[in-house]
Amino acid sequence: xxxxxxxxxxxxxxxxxxxxxxxxxxxxxxxxxxxxxxxxxxxxxxxxxxxxxxxxxxxxxxxxxxxxxxxxxxxxxxxxxxxxxxxxxxxxxxxxxxxxxxxxxxxxxxxxxxxxxxxxxxxxxxxxxxxxxxxxxxxxxxxxxxxxxxxxxxxxxxxxxxxxxxxxxxxxxxxxxxxxxxxxxxxxxxxxxxxxxxxxxxxxxxxxxxxxxxxxxxxxxxxxxxxxxxxxxxxxxxxxxxxxxxxxxxxxxxxxxxxxxxxxxxxxxxxxxxxxxxxxxxxxxxxxxxxxxxxx
Amino acid sequence: xxxxxxxxxxxxxxxxxxxxxxxxxxxxxxxxxxxxxxxxxxxxxxxxxxxxxxxxxxxxxxxxxxxxxxxxxxxxxxxxxxxxxxxxxxxxxxxxxxxxxxxxxxxxxxxxxxxxxxxxxxxxxxxxxxxxxxxxxxxxxxxxxxxxxxxxxxxxxxxxxxxxxxxxxxxxxxxxxxxxxxxxxxxxxxxxxxxxxxxxxxxxxxxxxxxxxxxxxxxxxxxxxxxxxxxxxxxxxxxxxxxxxxxxxxxxxxxxxxxxxxxxxxxxxxxxxxxxxxxxxxxxxxxxxxxxxxxxxxxxxxxxxxxxxxxxxx
Numbered sequence: 001x002x003x004x005x006x007x008x009x010x011x012x013x014x015x016x017x018x019x020x021x022x023x024x025x026x027x028x029x030x031x032x033x034x035x036x037x038x039x040x041x042x043x044x045x046x047x048x049x050x051x052x053x054x055x056x057x058x059x060x061x062x063x064x065x066x067x068x069x070x071x072x073x074x075x076x077x078x079x080x081x082x083x084x085x086x087x088x089x090x091x092x093x094x095x096x097x098x099x100x101x102x103x104x105x106x107x108x109x110x111x112x113x114x115x116x117x118x119x120x121x122x123x124x125x126x127x128x129x130x131x132x133x134x135x136x137x138x139x140x141x142x143x144x145x146x147x148x149x150x151x152x153x154x155x156x157x158x159x160x161x162x163x164x165x166x167x168x169x170x171x172x173x174x175x176x177x178x179x180x181x182x183x184x185x186x187x188x189x190x191x192x193x194x195x196x197x198x199x200x201x202x203x204x205x206x207x208x209x210x211x212x213x214x215x216x217x218x219x220x221x222x223x224x225x226x227x228x229x230x231x232x233x234x235x236x237x238x239x240x241x242x243x244x245x246x247x248x249x250x251x252x253x254x255x256x257x258x259x260x261x262x263x264x265x266x267x268x269x270x271x272x273x274x275x276x277x278x279x280x281x282x283x284x285x286x287x288x289x290x291x292x293x294x295x296x
Numbered sequence: 297x298x299x300x301x302x303x304x305x306x307x308x309x310x311x312x313x314x315x316x317x318x319x320x321x322x323x324x325x326x327x328x329x330x331x332x333x334x335x336x337x338x339x340x341x342x343x344x345x346x347x348x349x350x351x352x353x354x355x356x357x358x359x360x361x362x363x364x365x366x367x368x369x370x371x372x373x374x375x376x377x378x379x380x381x382x383x384x385x386x387x388x389x390x391x392x393x394x395x396x397x398x399x400x401x402x403x404x405x406x407x408x409x410x411x412x413x414x415x416x417x418x419x420x421x422x423x424x425x426x427x428x429x430x431x432x433x434x435x436x437x438x439x440x441x442x443x444x445x446x447x448x449x450x451x452x453x454x455x456x457x458x459x460x461x462x463x464x465x466x467x468x469x470x471x472x473x474x475x476x477x478x479x480x481x482x483x484x485x486x487x488x489x490x491x492x493x494x495x496x497x498x499x500x501x502x503x504x505x506x507x508x509x510x511x512x513x514x515x516x517x518x519x520x521x522x523x524x525x526x527x528x529x530x531x532x533x534x535x536x537x538x539x540x541x542x543x544x545x546x547x548x549x550x551x552x553x554x555x556x557x558x559x560x561x562x563x564x565x566x567x568x569x570x571x572x573x574x575x576x577x578x579x580x581x582x583x584x585x586x587x588x589x590x591x592x593x594x595x596x597x598x599x600x601x602x603x604x605x606x607x608x609x610x
Binding site: 011098131132134135136137140141142143144146147148149150151152153223227230231234235236237250253254257258261264265270271275278279280 | 306310311312313314315317318319322323325326327337414425434436437438439441446447448449453460479499544545547548549551552555556567569570571575578581582586589
């Protein structure tokens with residue numbers, strides 16, 4: 001009898017979960033910002049993945065005879081001062097941008113969750129951790145990134161590391177404040193009363209409440225990181241100049257702006273498009289997942 | 297008010313301590329031997345040893361840190377290897393262009409941002425609102441340094457209206473200074489105006505929902521005076537904070553804009569210092585901008601508390 005009683009309940013669990021999931025999917029798909037931003041972003045990811053197949057030329061090969069050709073049939077978006085094809089450079093540049101954006105987002109999220117939960121749950125550590133985070137936030141973001149790059153030297157992984165350090169405090173503070181508001185709720189008190197350990201409560205009961213804000217924040221950090229990577233490249237302290245990245249190409253376009261505006265124009269457009277898609281996606285996700293933060 | 301101010305200043309001390317410590321450790325983040333990296337491959341063993349002693353890098357880490365604090369308290373930021381003068385002097389020489397650029401950027405940001413936001417908020421849902429907010433979204437996404445390059449191409453190279461790059465001091469030649477500063481200030485201020493417009497709009501919408509606005513309308517005031525006399529002034533209160541945040545963000549933006557327009561300010565100083573591995577200058581610029589950033593944030597909070605006394609008791 002007992003077995004018969006429990007069977008339907010067990011069977012209901014997956015159905016409920018699926019129902020919940022379709023409900024969220026439907027809500028997300030109904031949001032115009034999520035759909036537009038998400039589709040453009042997906043397109044950028046596909047471009048980055050298939051950059052080799054899509055590029056008409058090898059982006060790193062120099063064709064001295066083809067210097068500064070305006071956009072035309074042979075080079076759709078023109079060539080730069082070394083005769084490199086701008087279209088191929090822009091297509092390949094998306095790889096560096098998305099790699100930096102994506103890994104920075106993942107690193108800041110992971111680090112932010114661990115630091116934020118510890119600070120939000122262990123009050124004694126909170127004071128120390130938050131002062132360090134305040135200290136990191138006291139620098140203008142791009143200057144801290146520049147300073148870290150100055151010490152570490154050019155390179156994709158150094159860019160990722162620097163930007164992760166710069167943007168980590170924002171995520172940590174977000175998770176901490178969510179944790180602080182959730183830890184007083186009845187179900188957390190109930191878990192404490194049941195004798196659950198601090199870490200188990202933090203990760204099993206508090207973390208799930210942070211997922212929505214974390215996803216929204218992550219999208220914006222992705223956008224910041226893509227932009228910051230381009231700025232560092234433009235300033236000559238980001239990825240090495242021979243790596244095709246949007247910032248590097250815009251920097252080389254600066255030197256030839258009098259003769260060839262197209263060198264900096266197209267990578268900048270790609271950068272703007274990626275920023276636009278991520279901002280739209282972030283705004284949309286915020287409206288759906290975290291209505292408290294909604295700006296009217 | 298005095299207690300509030302004192303409390304805020306005291307709260308700044310630990311943050312400042314962390315900031316200084318981070319700046320101190322910058323030189324220790326250099327992979328390998330920092331002295332060998334700073335001096336480059338041509339240096340011999342004796343030079344490396346001398347430089348190590350001069351930088352104090354031969355002492356234990358905690359002693360170096362304490363010396364670093366002590367030096368800073370005396371206002372000594374070290375000596376630039378390349379410029380052959382104290383870092384404080386190098387910083388001082390480069391401050392004016394950066395401050396002028398920031399002031400120009402802030403002016404442009406407020407000039408565009410506040411009216412756009414107020415109009416969009418006052419006529420929520422109208423075509424004005426939609427158009428302005430689309431522009432604001434674009435303003436947030438268009439990278440400022442790229443916008444600068446396009447401005448240079450259009451207004452300097454094609455139309456020849458303004459100089460391509462460079463800087464003239466306001467005190468020596470105000471007209472030339474204005475012509476040189478116009479494009480940098482607009483490209484720096486434009487993206488910040490988008491942020492201000494978004495906040496001003498949501499504040500305006502919030503204020504227009506308040507009871508006293510309903511009262512003003514109920515007593516028969518013209519819509520124009522309701523919006524501009526009653527709502528506008530109250531909506532401005534949070535906008536002050538955003539303008540402060542904007543100023544802080546402008547420090548970072550100014551660094552990048554200086555590179556595009558070849559303006560001899562702090563941004564050019566730090567970038568050339570990085571390329572010459574002149575680390576005391578890098579540390580100096582980072583420290584001074586961080587201090588300025590904190591100070592601006594403090595002033596904003598105090599001004600905000602002054603305008604809106606409710607803040608002080610929270």
